[in-house]
Amino acid sequence: MAVDVASLVAQAREGRPRAVARLISLVEGASPQLREVMAALAPRCGRAYVVGLTGSPGVGKSTSTSALVTAYRQRGKRVGILAVDPSSPFSGGALLGDRVRMNDHASDPGVYIRSMATRGHLGGLAWAAPQAIRVLDAAGCDVILVETVGVGQSEVEIAAQADTSVVLLAPGMGDGIQAAKAGILEIGDVYVVNKADRDGADATVRELNHMLGLGEARKPGDWRPPVVKTVAARGEGVDEVVAALEKHHGWMEEHGVLAERRAARAAGEIESIAVTALRERMGELSGDKRLPALAERVLSGALDPYTAADELIQSLTEG
Amino acid sequence: MAVDVASLVAQAREGRPRAVARLISLVEGASPQLREVMAALAPRCGRAYVVGLTGSPGVGKSTSTSALVTAYRQRGKRVGILAVDPSSPFSGGALLGDRVRMNDHASDPGVYIRSMATRGHLGGLAWAAPQAIRVLDAAGCDVILVETVGVGQSEVEIAAQADTSVVLLAPGMGDGIQAAKAGILEIGDVYVVNKADRDGADATVRELNHMLGLGEARKPGDWRPPVVKTVAARGEGVDEVVAALEKHHGWMEEHGVLAERRAARAAGEIESIAVTALRERMGELSGDKRLPALAERVLSGALDPYTAADELIQSLTEG
Structure with a gap:
């Protein structure tokens, strides 16, 4: 079914949610019209700040995403949320079910929420995510939160799509050694220990800080990923996460890292x-x-x- | 470091284990010399019967593989075992550790055992596995068992490399519904319920048979995957597995399925x-x-x- 791309793009540029949703559906369906869509969107892209959120199931990823949305909305930012499911062709859509907490934002015109399955897609996440980000970017989002839904090897892929990568952990389940094994110590720009009211939170923070301190010595001016404690369900610590994100954003701009990362991302795309x-x-x-x-x-x-x-x-x- | 390919290939064709191992290392390392190796091996390939073995950790995969090797050796067959680890670049080599039971066969000149990591490889499993299979094939293996080590989305990929796919389950952990979720009901040609001396084995077999009976009606002559019970650690049921494999092999030859699968595999390669x-x-x-x-x-x-x-x-x- 051919779509009137010009009118859809015009509506998306005005920020109309249904047009945005339909354009992302074209990405998900690998529509042949994407070429036309992307050409029309190109001059409007490149303004949004893209934050990736990863973490094992159970760390409170969608609660944290929702809390971040609230925090950015309070700051007057328009927010796009892309929940990506890069799981196997057989896992089905079940993992996309737990979006309930996002309902808080469903009626807010300054928030776009979109789940996207990339399973079974020829080009996978690396192909689809950047194009969906372009749609949200052109629609005027100031901040785009890219969250993985599900498990597996996706952390690295999501990190590759973001300006800043946030790795979420929870006490007891994502302790330092586990984290090191999973390789997440190599991808986080900001670490968040959520559910920090639980036993073992301080130990997890300590262990993380210890692990992050290992490895090669940092040069002056290098980024040292901060570890922030939150209780996302009550909004505690979320302002500190936003502050850490802003700080990382500023550091990247100052050191040319933002331009570098975006160039690498465009090349990958x-x-x-x-x-x-x-x-x-x-x-x-x-x-x-x-x-x-x-x-x-x-x-x-x-x-x-x-x-x-x-x-x-x-x-x-x-x- | 350049290798004398001609001499290595000649030795591998004679079945010398060290030459076989070195050629598979060239595959693993994506050596530029592979082009020369594959050209030299080409006329000797296409004789081995390739069996894929998949299953969740804990079902007794390596015990079952070992028991199958014993059974095929008793039948005078030369056997190659390729244990593939397609896990994420960060999981490390730990998953390759549990090869202990294979020691039974380490000194048997009719058996080649080789672990291969494909993580971090540009082309991944789809690129590396067929070439390693070619090496074992040209070295004179009658049967090649390709076993995944680790977890994740690899089942489908391994199945794509095999003439016959064996899916292993154990009572309680791989029950029918779980199996259906994981999509393994679509890839198995033969199902094995291992640890069949445990409680719940018969229930698992029943449930599997039930699930396999669902779906679209089969035409006469279609393959109905059998479910075989084993206690691999004691060798029980292993002859029945071999019989099921032979039957599937014969059925594929009779119906042109073997040629079809191999053509698809070569095209994919x-x-x-x-x-x-x-x-x-x-x-x-x-x-x-x-x-x-x-x-x-x-x-x-x-x-x-x-x-x-x-x-x-x-x-x-x-x-």
């Missing part, structure tokens, strides 16, 4: 669109029998897979 | 080598400033990411 396009062309070659013919020759031992890949690339570039 | 090669070229473009220049134009809003991707693909094909 271009690359993943290109790879997806090339894969699609390969899919077409599969339909027109060129790839199956190569496969037959490999199976018979007449051809090795590298030479076959060369021939495949050759076919691609010939169109 | 070619495609993933081609995509990896294209990604490498993109990496080179990143080094020579063409990709960063495109990224800058996207960031400034002068260019949309799709047009940038077009230009990137153009650069690729110009070499």
Whole structure:
């Protein structure tokens, strides 16, 4: 079903929630009209501050996201929330269910909330998230919170999409050693120990601070990720999280890191669109029998897979 | 460090274990010499029967693999075991530790055992596993058991590499509903309920059979995945598993399914080598400033990411 892109984009630029939602649906559905959408949005992009939120199930991710939204709304910011589910094609949509707490913001015209499944998508999260961020950015969001829903290897991918990465932990479940194993110590710009009214919160903060202090020595001016305690359900510590985010934002601007990260992100976005396009062309070659013919020759031992890949690339570039 | 490929390949073809191991290390390390290796191996590939084994941690995967090896050795077959760890770049090598039971076979010259980490690899499991399988195949293995080590989304990927997929469950932990959620009901050709001396084994078998009976009606001649009970640690039921595998193998040959699956696998292998090669070229473009220049134009809003991707693909094909 073709969509009137020009009118949809105009409405999204005015901040109309339904237009924003429909544009993100085009991203989710990998619509061929995205090319037109992105061309129309391009001059309006690049203003939003993108914050990634990751953490294991149970740390209070959606409560924390909701509390951050409240804090930014109090500061007069327009906020977009992108809840991404990069889980396996088989996990189903169940993980997207726990969005209840977000209902607090559902009627606020300054807040866009959108869940997006990327499972089964050819280009996955790396392809879809940046384009959804572009939509929210062009719609006038000042802050975009990108939250993973579900579990797994997504932390690193989400971190790659954000200006600032927030890693959430809770006492007892995300202690330092676990954190180090999961590799999250390498991706957080700000650490939040939520549910800080529980036993063991101070120990978790201490251990985290200790782990963060290990590794190579920092140069003066380097960023030292702060660890903030919150009880997100009661809004406690949330202002401190916002302050830590602002500080990181300022530090990145001062040291040219923001421009660097955004350049890397744009390069990754271009690359993943290109790879997806090339894969699609390969899919077409599969339909027109060129790839199956190569496969037959490999199976018979007449051809090795590298030479076959060369021939495949050759076919691609010939169109 | 360049390797004398011709001599290594000659030794591997004679079945020398160290040569086999070194060739798989070249795969693991994504050596540029692989092109030469695969060209030399091509005429000798395509004879092995490839069996994938998946299942959650705790179902007794490595015990079952070991028991299968014993059974195939009793039948005079040469066996290759590829234990693949497709886990995240951060999980480390710890998951590869539990190979102890395989020691039973370590001194048997008719058995090749090899762990392979694919984490952090550009092309991942889809790129590396087929090439490692080629090495074992050319070395004269009659049967190759591909086992995942670790957890996560790998089941589907491993299934895509195998002629026959075995899904392992244990009573209580992998009951039918869980299985359906995890999507494994769509990938198994043979189901094994291991630890069948435990309570609940019969219930698990019943539930599995029930779940497998749901879904669309089968046509006459369609494959109905059998459910086999084992106590792998005592070798009980293992002959029945081998019988189920042979039956599935025969059914696939009779119905042209084996040729179909292998053609799809070869096509996937070619495609993933081609995509990896294209990604490498993109990496080179990143080094020579063409990709960063495109990224800058996207960031400034002068260019949309799709047009940038077009230009990137153009650069690729110009070499």
